[in-house]
């Protein structure tokens with residue numbers, strides 16, 4: 001038997017955990033029994049082993065009795081393995097000479113029979129006492145952390161995270177898929193609950209990103225490939241052609257004016273199809289970068305090559321237009337990554353009984369944000385598709401939220417933005433506004449006050465889930481109107497409310513490609529498709545992949561205040577790693593016994609962390625210690641038994657099994 | 665498709681008429697069988713079938729309803745691996761519901777299996793229960809209907825009314841909220857259908873028998889909108905919808921001060937007519953309302969004599 005350093009001297013400790021353990025397991029008897037096991041030099045029971053005196057006890061015993069192994073029987077290793085490893089290390093031993101036994105969750109909490117529970121505790125302790133003999137003094141590896149950060153998605157979350165990091169002196173790559181940063185917030189006119197102008201608070205931050213010396217901003221770009229690990233990610237970014245040189249264009253917009261298309265004819269994406277743009281355009285006046293782009297699908301030069309190219313003419317010496325621009329791949333090295341890809345709104349056409357797509361005067365909330373916006377397609381006037389001003393407007397809450405047929409979750413922001421839209425529509429049109437709600441949810445700071453304000457403004461609130469939006473009329477007052485049919489649950493009646501305009505308060509959902517993106521970055525999603533945080537309370541911006549953090553709505557629906565707070569937190573977490581300069585890796589990794597490996601490659605595809613590579617010359621498998629998370633899959637799968645794992649060596653595991661089975 | 669027709673081989677179906685096809689919905693049964701014959705599809709009536717267990721049973725003793733349905737499903741399985749075609753939407757829903765509930769709820773499965781065993785009936789197996797709309801749209805197809813039509817529609821505009829039971833909750837024959845397949849099939853034989861938002865609204869069901877004024881009002885709402893949309897008749901696919909809309913038009917006259925005389929047809933009657941079926945074998949002589957229009961639209965000179 002190899003046990004490292006001569007004779008094994010074990011110190012054993014059993015914790016009472018108040019009455020949590022001692023109430024069921026006879027801790028005194030357990031300690032007395034353990035004292036009789038060979039190699040156990042010290043055996044004690046103590047009220048709270050995790051307390052300072054408890055830990056001190058271990059350290060003192062190591063010194064006094066020359067202990068070289070420590071076993072503590074207490075709670076789950078999740079809680080206090082670190083604590084006792086640290087105590088062991090402070091006593092002068094390698095922390096890996098420690099083994100923990102869980103006799104609380106696995107024993108005292110789940111059993112009533114004291115005698116049997118004490119016997120079970122003995123079995124578990126015996127296993128640990130036999131195992132610990134084979135422990136080895138392992139060392140933690142350190143890997144350096146690069147200080148550059150990648151931020152994916154340039155909504156308010158990505159913008160705030162990028163600026164925070166850049167202001168702390170770190171270099172940030174901000175990658176945004178669209179032609180401008182800003183995300184959803186750039187589409188709004190005002191923001192709840194304060195009704196401050198969205199552009200007034202967002203535009204300065206957008207331009208700050210553009211001009212910050214520490215930020216490299218790439219719009220019309222997407223991450224193509226991610227490799228590496230915490231501290232050392234290699235990322236390839238695909239920059240799609242804009243057909244306009246970003247450095248040369250000064251944003252004078254004269255080319256748009258000069259375009260051979262005299263009228264804007266193309267459906268305008270930024271305005272959700274409510275307005276028109278030309279083939280050469282800028283998404284909106286305050287777009288960042290202030291650089292035009294060309295849409296090759298509709299530009300005549302791309303279609304026929306026979307355009308007069310009046311845009312090039314007017315651009316003259318600046319020569320910013322380049323029809324030959326190609327896609328570009330940029331390769332970068334970063335230490336940490338922040339995901340801030342946001343959300344998409346539910347496609348209202350999925351709920352056919354609300355008439356979106358069938359009736360022109362049924363709008364989504366996001367479309368109405370554009371109608372109300374002073375720089376929107378109607379210059380901020382609420383005018384219907386038929387050119388009329390609505391006299392009565394119905395706002396339908398929870399469209400695609402809290403609904404078994406679409407999404408089950410509450411989208412959190414819709415009640416508040418519906419109230420905001422009710423206020424703004426009233427302000428713009430003086431129409432009668434009806435809100436149809438299931439519950440009003442206004443739990444943020446200043447939110448309930450905002451709701452009360454709306455109540456006193458004369459907006460109608462009808463409690464009930466809308467059954468349908470339709471155009472069938474029962475009496476003349478309904479002719480030519482949209483009729484909202486709803487059960488008013490406060491008066492217990494089915495009502496029909498004729499209106500001119502319907503606003504569907506669509507919910508928030510993960511992007512259609514969220515699953516692809518999460519695979520690319522090797523992070524996890526909740527069942528709904530939101531990126532999953534490591535712990536819902538205690539690690540809300542971490543992912544299960546070290547060095548990748550979450551900010552904003554890609555993690556779940558939230559409003560701007562929460563998004564910004566989370567973005568700040570994600571930036572701070574990245575800074576922790578960067579400023580530490582390195583990360584420590586647990587030594588519980590797998591390794592290949594080269595002489596025995598036959599090079600069959602069966603382990604390669606099994607590794608969930610892509611930590612195993614095939615060495616072509618040696619014809620052997622190689623495990624990257626930094627990527628290995630110690631899951632043990634390859635160890636179990638290797639047909640020749642030539643993969644071993646630190647802390648889970650065969651002899652350790654067999655000794656542990658024999659210990660349990662040696663039940664007297 | 666695994667079981668689509670190949671070459672000259674004609675697809676064959678099992679047919680579950682249920683009680684309605686022999687009573688108020690007789691014209692539906694007649695037109696389904698005629699249409700299937702004209703399309704060259706074989707239909708064999710399920711032998712020894714019994715009550716499907718709908719309405720009264722279902723609301724009084726759920727277990728009995730499931731067991732009744734289960735017996736039919738067991739017979740269908742024994743009769744061979746053929747799809748079971750069920751025109752009556754109450755029967756259709758009941759059979760589908762039995763299959764789903766037995767699958768989902770162990771307690772129901774136990775009771776149903778126990779009852780079948782006690783009666784010495786083999787267990788129910790995987791049978792595909794299908795509405796004729798589904799068979800006509802998916803197995804036959806719009807193109808074949810168009811190709812086989814020998815008469816071009818010269819009647820008025822129609823509102824397609826799908827009702828609730830065939831599509832909810834089991835939206836297999838078409839979409840649940842904005843179904844279009846009946847519209848598409850009828851358009852293939854030259855019918856103009858109107859945009860009809862009430863196509864899946866309630867016809868009152870059995871309310872016309874229990875709380876009569878409420879039931880009649882629901883039918884009034886539908887017919888009023890049919891007129892408002894400029895349709896002259898209604899195409900249905902459920903015998904209860906057809907009956908409710910057809911039978912109480914004269915009563916509405918008093919309640920709503922409006923005179924309705926709207927033909928309420930089965931979509932299978934119209935398709936059957938287009939494919940050359942004759943007036944009586946499609947049950948066209950059985951309607952109550954709108955007899956004049958039915959006479960004008962569907963009869964050839966010879967048949968007019970017989971009908972008038």
Ligand SMILES: Cc1cc2nc3c(=O)[nH]c(=O)nc-3n(C[C@H](O)[C@H](O)[C@H](O)COP(=O)(O)OP(=O)(O)OC[C@H]3O[C@@H](n4cnc5c(N)ncnc54)[C@H](O)[C@@H]3O)c2cc1C
Nearest residue numbers: 153155156157177183184191192341342343552553559560
């Ligand atoms: C109609 C409506 C009104 C609202 N009104 C308010 C309000 O008044 N007040 C308030 O506090 N909140 C409001 N909200 C909520 C607010 O929109 C969100 O809190 C906020 O937009 C979240 O910001 P984000 O950066 O997380 O996501 P987003 O705004 O969605 O930004 C995500 C960005 O990432 C980009 N992106 C996505 N995927 C990729 C990818 N794979 N690669 C690169 N880039 C990518 C997107 O193009 C986008 O620019 C409203 C929401 C809606 C729907």
